[in-house]
Amino acid sequence: MFAFRLILASLRGLQTNLMRSLLATLGVIIGVCAVVSAMSILAGAEREIGKRFESMGADQIMIVSGSSGRGHRQARVNALTPEDADTIRDQCPLIRNTAAEFTSAAQIKYLQRNTNAAVLATTDAYKKINDYDVAFGRFISREDNRAARKVCVLGHKIANKLFGEVTPIGFRVKIKGQGFTVIGVMEKKGFLGFREVDSQVMVPLETGMKRLFGVRFVTMITAQATGQEKLEAAIQQVKRTLRGEHKIRAGTDDDFSIFTQEQAKERVADVTKIFEVVLYSIAGISLLVGGIGIMNIMLVSVTERTREIGVRIAVGARRIDIAAQFLIEAAVISMIGGVLGVVVGVAFADLLEKITRVLKTFTPPSAIVYALVMAGCVGIVSGLYPALRASRLNPVEALRYE
Amino acid sequence: MLISVRQLARVYQMGEHVVRALAGVDLDIQAGEFISIVGASGSGKSTLMHLLGCLDRATSGTYELDGRPVMAMSDRELALVRNKHIGFVFQTFNLINRTSALDNVGIPLFYGRQARVREKAMASLERVGLANRYKHKPSEMSGGERQRVAIARAIVNNPTVIFADEPTGNLDTRTGEQILEIFHDLHQSGVTIVMVTHEMSVAAQARRLVHMTDGLIDADREVTTELRRELVQAGVLGATRVQNEQHLETEGTPS
Numbered sequence: 285m286f287a288f289r290l291i292l293a294s295l296r297g298l299q300t301n302l303m304r305s306l307l308a309t310l311g312v313i314i315g316v317c318a319v320v321s322a323m324s325i326l327a328g329a330e331r332e333i334g335k336r337f338e339s340m341g342a343d344q345i346m347i348v349s350g351s352s353g354r355g356h357r358q359a360r361v362n363a364l365t366p367e368d369a370d371t372i373r374d375q376c377p378l379i380r381n382t383a384a385e386f387t388s389a390a391q392i393k394y395l396q397r398n399t400n401a402a403v404l405a406t407t408d409a410y411k412k413i414n415d416y417d418v419a420f421g422r423f424i425s426r427e428d429n430r431a432a433r434k435v436c437v438l439g440h441k442i443a444n445k446l447f448g449e450v451t452p453i454g455f456r457v458k459i460k461g462q463g464f465t466v467i468g469v470m471e472k473k474g475f476l477g478f479r480e481v482d483s484q485v486m487v488p489l490e491t492g493m494k495r496l497f498g499v500r501f502v503t504m505i506t507a508q509a510t511g512q513e514k515l516e517a518a519i520q521q522v523k524r525t526l527r528g529e530h531k532i533r534a535g536t537d538d539d540f541s542i543f544t545q546e547q548a549k550e551r552v553a554d555v556t557k558i559f560e561v562v563l564y565s566i567a568g569i570s571l572l573v574g575g576i577g578i579m580n581i582m583l584v585s586v587t588e589r590t591r592e593i594g595v596r597i598a599v600g601a602r603r604i605d606i607a608a609q610f611l612i613e614a615a616v617i618s619m620i621g622g623v624l625g626v627v628v629g630v631a632f633a634d635l636l637e638k639i640t641r642v643l644k645t646f647t648p649p650s651a652i653v654y655a656l657v658m659a660g661c662v663g664i665v666s667g668l669y670p671a672l673r674a675s676r677l678n679p680v681e682a683l684r685y686e
Numbered sequence: 687m688l689i690s691v692r693q694l695a696r697v698y699q700m701g702e703h704v705v706r707a708l709a710g711v712d713l714d715i716q717a718g719e720f721i722s723i724v725g726a727s728g729s730g731k732s733t734l735m736h737l738l739g740c741l742d743r744a745t746s747g748t749y750e751l752d753g754r755p756v757m758a759m760s761d762r763e764l765a766l767v768r769n770k771h772i773g774f775v776f777q778t779f780n781l782i783n784r785t786s787a788l789d790n791v792g793i794p795l796f797y798g799r800q801a802r803v804r805e806k807a808m809a810s811l812e813r814v815g816l817a818n819r820y821k822h823k824p825s826e827m828s829g830g831e832r833q834r835v836a837i838a839r840a841i842v843n844n845p846t847v848i849f850a851d852e853p854t855g856n857l858d859t860r861t862g863e864q865i866l867e868i869f870h871d872l873h874q875s876g877v878t879i880v881m882v883t884h885e886m887s888v889a890a891q892a893r894r895l896v897h898m899t900d901g902l903i904d905a906d907r908e909v910t911t912e913l914r915r916e917l918v919q920a921g922v923l924g925a926t927r928v929q930n931e932q933h934l935e936t937e938g939t940p941s
Contacts, residue, residue: 286799293796300784595780598741599794599839600769602762679741683780 290605294613301585308581309621311574312662316625316655317632318570322563323651324633326556328644333552340477340545343512344413345379345519347372347505347526347542362501363539366489368529369407369505375525378518380510383409384502386493392485393458394446401442402484403459405492413508414476421453421468424488428467432490437468441482459485460496515544571658574621575666582614582670593674594682607675614667615660622659626652687750688847688878689715689738694747695901696733707733709901710747715880717846720873722889722909723882725898732851734898735882739772739849740764752846769798773840777852779832781824781839787811788820791838798843810842811835814868830861837868847878854888866891886922890914 298305349363369384385406392401410416411423418437428435436459443452452466464487473481493499509518519542530539586593593606633645696708708730715721725731736742737749740756749756751767759767768774773794781790792807800806811817814834824832833853840848850869854862866888873879883889890909897905907913917923 286796289796296785591780592782595782596793596797597765598739598768598774598780600765600797600843602765602797605797680736683741683776 287608290608291612291616294609294616297585297609297613298616304581304584305617305620308578308617309624311577312571312618312621312659313574313625313628315567315571315574315662316622316659317629319564319567319655319658320626320629320647320651321633321636321645322567323654324630324645324647325636325643326560326563327648327651328633328637328646330556331646332644333549333556336475336478337545337549339473339475340548341414341508342545343509343515345507345509345515345522345542345544346548347507347522347540348503349501349540363530364502364505365500366407366493366502368526369502369507371529372505372507372522372525373409376507376518376521378510378514378521380508381409381413382505382507383407383413384489384505385410386489386497386499386502387479387504388492388497390460390485390496392442392446394452394455397446399442399445401439402479403492403496404481404484404486405489405496406486407489410486410506413506416473416476416481417471418468419471420451421466423468424486429488429490432494433488434462434464434491434495435467435488436464437470437486438466439470439482439484439486440472442485443469459487462496515546519544571662574618575662578614578617578663579666579670581617582610582667583673585613586610586670586674589674590677590682590685593677594679594685597677597679598683603675606677607671610671610674611664611667614670615663618659618663618666619656621663622656625659626655629655687714688717688719688752689713690748690750691738692748694734694737694749695745696730696737696742697745706901708737708744711901711903713896713903713906715847715878717878718873718876719894720869720879720892721881721894721896722892723880723896723898724884724886724889727884729898730901731882731884731898733901735849735851735880738880739774740767765797769794770843771846773843773845773848775833775836775840775848775850775853777855779824779829779836779856781832781835783824786821786823787816787827787835787838790824790835791842794839794843807838807842810838813841814838828861829857830864833857833861833865834868837865837872841872841877845877847880848872850879850881852883853881854885855883862888886917890917890923 347364364384366384369382372379373382383406385404387402387404389400390403391398406424407429408424408426417423419440421437423437424435427433436457438446438452446452446457447455452469455466456463457466458464470481470486475481487496489502493502507518507522509515522542523538526540527538532539596606630647633647637643637645691711691713693710693712694708695706695710698705698707711730711734723731723734733742737744740751740759744757752771756764756767782793788804788807788811791810792803795803795806808817808820811820814837816831816834816838819827819831824835827835853869854865857865869879869881870891879892881889881892889895890913893909895905895907895909895913896903914923
């Protein structure tokens, strides 16, 4: 009850100096706003990255050319062939399926409409491994690949861009100037890993490598293990098989590297950690500045109310009552700043998302709690010295103060 | 005996100078007395009042309030004594300007952690005849009204003794008399009143007059008709009156 009345009294004190109180909160508002928006951006990014990793599949093994074993890449970066994918699938009991792919960009044209798109040359296994199917028509078949047929499957978005509402099965498009027949349109998917698949064009691996781009090596082989718990053993099998296939002698580095969803996650987590530290440092500094602002205002307030403090002591306030009054005032300023800061911070993060259209933000409830607790702590810490000074005033001198 | 003081001294260190504001005072005040402490400025009367009011600690000597040794009390105990047993009235009123009269009167109750603050504060305002002005802020009141609010604040906890430091010093004579009238009423109802003033005409309203010079009491007399006559003859009492009234005529009626 007494504490409640004390809070009421401090609120009234702040109200009489509304403009100054607002200015005092400004530092905290900015600080908390920085904390909240920083946390929102980070949490949003983490969630977004998390989603993409989920779409990658936890049982997948990605194999790319070049060694990353000792921090340097080998000269011979092109090492993986379509045959490697077949060998891995056939010789590793713990691998259920593999899909080799070659990716590049090319111009794709239908009548007068043309656009630049990512071209993915792959095999029929791609669909199964990624759990990504057609909405209309059919996907690339084994037969298409063997015969290197000039057929293509369009991503959801690019189909829309070139053909609008029309279902384009059987229509002919030109990729890099060569005619291709559209055999399917994929379902809406968004992202697979970090690739936006809705905008890509898929062609048979053989067709892409030989007829479109003239290459001998693939960009990546995706291998699907028989189970997530056997991932480590599966990786070892793949390694052994590929080393044998590539005739790598014992003691020399692999000419390929393998990574999984888990490893990629860790690598990204390392990067976000750095961002986290930087963003929190900035937020922490602005909160510190806010705290100094509050301390300044509180010291002015104590000096200004010296006589009042004298009167309060004269009518029976204990030193701790005086200290509590000023401490609560500082905490209230800070908490009000904290609440306003959260509101502004959430709005700011939202605005950022709308303006950039790239950043996805998300304010976790824990961020709000954290920001408010931080604000309260800043208020109490910065109010401590002024409160102590007020409580130590000599009442006789305070009553004489002009 | 309500107040009993022996060889009370207060020494200040002002840089290299040692100032003996109070040089060893003996004083006894009984419950229900109305006593004035007079003296020139620097005579030590305010210092004595601050010590008696438990706002300051003496350098040496003894002080018993209602039989309890004040010198041995902790800060916390002193705060409690000020809250429950002592009321202060100041020359400059010392009200908190941003809150209403009622809230000002309620402050001692607040620090005394008491219930029914509004009710008690209202009753106190009624005693000084300001119940109808309870909502007003001090800045919306005249000097006399402000001092009445201050008195209401001083008596709200039913203290045993009220210390008044030049309570009429910032008021015109007529308003000052109204304030003194309230002190008389309080005295009638049994409250002990200790009033510090440098105006003999005000001091003579009390029943006992203590005169101080250079930190010591040099006269302690009952205020009798005889003493009043003496003061008039000495030109102290009458002269002040006349002076004040002339002052009023030239200045017009103050609010």
